[in-house]
Amino acid sequence: MYKSRIKKTAGSLTVAVDSQNGELLSLVDENSGDNLIKNSSYTLPNPFALTIGGLTLTAPSNTEIKKTPALAPELREGASSITIVYPMLTDGVRFFDITVTVEIRCLPNSRLEFSIDVQNRSSSRIDECRFPCINGVFHGESYEDDTLVYPYNAGLKLRNPVAYLEKAPKKIYWRWQQYRYCYLIDGICTGTNAAGLYELNNLYSGPLSMPWTDYYSDNCGMYFGMNKTNGICSLSVSTFGKKSPGMNFAFVKKVESDGDFSMDGITLALHGGSWYEGAEIYKSSRPAPDAPRDHGWFGDSIAVCAHYDFKYQNGGVVHTFADIPVLADTASEQGGDHLLISGWHTDGFDNGFPDYRADPELGSADDLREALDKAHERGVFVSFYINTRLCNRKFAHLQTLRDEGSAIKADGKPYDELYGDDTLAFNTMCASSEVWQKHLLDAIRYLVELGADGVYLDQLAMAAPRVCHDRRHGHGLYDWTSGYRKLLEEAGKLQTKAGRPLNIMIEGCSDLYGGLVDGQLVSTFSYYFSGAYPELYRYANPEQTLVDMVYPSRGNVMRPEHIGKRSTEMINRTYINNCYFWIYDLEEDNSFFNDPAQWKYLKSVLLLAKRVRPALAGFAFRDTNGIVSCDDGLSARLYQNGDAYVLLYASESDELKYITLGFEAQITKAETLDGDEQAVSFTSNKKTFLTLPPARLGAIWLHK
Structure with missing residues (x-):
């Protein structure tokens, strides 16, 4: 039929x-x-x-x-x-x-x-x-x-x-x-x-x-x-x-x-x-995830203070290596213990890639080493920016590197890219090229020898992978991600001068790389108004740490006004998602110091996060899964470890707020932005009804 x-x-x-x-x-x-x-x-x-x-x-x-x-x-x-x-x-x-x-x-x-x-x-x-x-x-x-x-x-x-x-x-x-x-x-x-x-x-x-x-x-x-x-x-x-x-x-x-x-x-x-x-x-x-990485000090850290203002693409210098101890004090004042330095190398950010040596206009390598020692004396860890993708075509002394390590298109020509100044052109370097991997690892070792505690590897998980047709590299056409995994595995074996694991942050997030690094920068501000939902990755990969940017409410030069208008909302969301805070300090271009009221608020949030984050070790991010309802103007996220739960919440006001959970549990502890430790609950019909303290942010510990 x-x-x-x-x-x-x-x-x-x-x-x-x-x-x-x-x-x-x-x-x-x-x-x-x-x-x-x-x-x-x-x-x-x-x-x-x-x-x-x-x-x-x-x-x-x-x-x-x-x-x-x-x-x-x-x-x-x-x-x-x-x-x-x-x-x-x-x-x-x-x-x-x-x-x-x-x-x-x-x-x-x-x-x-x-x-x-x-x-x-x-x-x-x-x-x-x-x-x-x-x-x-x-x-x-x-x-x-x-x-x-x-x-x-x-x-x-x-x-x-x-x-x-x-x-x-x-x-x-x-x-x-x-x-x-x-x-x-x-x-x-x-x-x-x-x-x-x-x-x-x-x-x-x-x-x-x-x-x-x-x-x-x-x-x-x-x-x-x-x-x-x-x-x-x-x-x-x-x-x-x-x-x-x-x-x-x-x-x-x-x-x-x-x-x-x-x-x-x-x-x-x-x-x-x-x-x-x-x-x-x-x-x-999915394939079995990578074995958990020892995050060391990063596991207790809550924020990085990012300085892209050592040497800008246009050659402008704001800070030199001698300023690092003072910048470390500033990071501590904000409640953090982590500095990120970009534009530290020859010709600065978005220009001198990949000539990763201390720029003499900023000081000598010895000056940088001495400055890092002083930052460490203040209890501050210092990471450095490295771009993992680009090689500026202007560098004649790197021509061999470009010839041997560039990603090659099917027509035999290298991929190229432009950023900012359109008079500068960059070759896209092949992630699986051994000569490029060696160049990047040598740069990381150079920084470690000077006293660096970590590196931030830009573009690694955010820029698109390329099909590379250079047969001399010895890889398959589609081995881009394998190359970056190998780079991260090798970098992950390095230890700092203090004997700690090298801290590794990357731009973007990826289930192929996340288990090999400590933090992944997701920059939700850039698509915040177009459906940004970092909770998706957090829920699917709860054991990994996302890093997210926050911005002042006024005085933004680096970003447009509409982003600053959501400053508090972004700070609160970063807190309840238990993400690591990325805070720019670019003097007049992007700094909370130019927004005193918001700086005060940020510092109070960081103090609360510092108390709460270590207690969340071992808890899986559950998003709103398990939350039946919550009041308007209230955002909350649930975390679970067996029968133990933590609820992080953020409110638009200081008024009492109410949340209903889809299971019965008893409050064991509460902390708020204002120090109020009182929260009330009762259970009925397999639900828990919570009355939250009148505070803008808080955390509630519960147990079934």
Whole structure:
């Protein structure tokens, strides 16, 4: 009997594919009868897309198969799998000797696992592979009540993403020194791509910190993730917007080769309707995390005072090495014990990369060593900025380094980048090049010998990975992240002159690197008004430490005014998320000293954080999972260690506030910003009703 579709069921999830061309037709939640695929746009590729130059190759249409029967795929049914073999492909004009095998496996717990194998016998170089193409999804009757979490940096949370991605954001332009910035407000996509889609598409592990996303409503959710790197891949989520609603999902592999390749370990799963469930699927399916790192003094530290004002890109000098002891005193006055120094090396920040030697205009190496000794006498630790990606083309004495260590494109030319001053050009250096890794490790050892306590490795987890075609490097095309992991592993073996582990912070966050470092800078201010949700990464990786920037409410020169207006909110969120504070002190350009009232508030928050943070060791971040309700103007986060809980909260006022927890527990301790230690609770119907002290910030300890 003819069947138009082939169906298989995994738990409560039934998948169906077209029996003639293998296209994905439906994803049915058997509990509700809802087909998640509501909008099967025939303009979008399905179930895969290969890009060759300006061409896109995908499954042949039924019409193409009728015209050319040799295009017909072979469909094989297993007990719990569907395999589709495409013997060749066409763009409608030419035929390509490329065989594509797609397999869909049904797993327990309403999960599907997708894999693709591509055998390329043509002479064509494949640029990208988009797979699997899950198109036109929303839950129930309306897309308007769906929410998307997406791991751009530490996370995005977009309510009604069909409409939000279509929404044109406001653009705020800002100039600081020779830098030109554009900040987005109330929107995140500035236009459509060539296919007419509003798209988020970020590379793992650059701006994409984890290879999964979750799309959910009140009663149903869809997890879409990958349990391995599959080379260099991005995660695409897109929509045509309200005019043709539905969300599209796919991983996009950088291929840039005329050889064979594959992708596997890609999972689509249904769950009950909370992204927390999606996070648990991710945690249970990802590779085993790295062994916990000894954070040493950083585990008790709460803030770093960042100085990018030793030598700026334009050559301007604000501080010299002789100022470091005074800056250490300033950090202590704020309540911190950690300094970060940038622009310390030849020609300064965003200019002298990677000539990592003490800039003589700032003092000698001996001057720097002496200054670090004095900072240590004050109980302050000092870290130094190193850029892990860029080499300025102006340095003739580094030409050999550029020749041997640059990341090379398919055309044989090096990748290049510009930052700030457009008269300066940088080569992108290959993360897996041994000569580049040695250069960076030598720079770190140089600083350690002078007395450094740590390093901040800029761009490492935030800038996009590159496919490097330089065969002399001895790595595979897609080994970028492996190279950075090796760098971090080697740096992690180093000890300071005091015999402590070298402290390592990186820009961005990544589940590939987070276990190898002490802190990860997530800079949520930069997309705070476009759905920033660092709680996503915190929940999925609770054992790792995120570092976040806070800013004064006035006197901002480095950042635009709208960021300063949310100063208190950002400080409070950093506290309740138990993140490490990054505080700039750039004299007139960005300093809390120019905002006395907010400086006073920040210091009080840091004092509270200093009391609370050590007590949170061993507690997992639970976000609001377990919080049933809380008053307006109140934000709270829950932490758990077995039957013990800690609730961190921040209020917009000093009035009494109320929180309801979804379990019964007794208060064992309370601390607040004002020193009030009184909190009241009662339990009923498996809930705990808390009356919080009248304080702006606090912490409540509870036990079941």
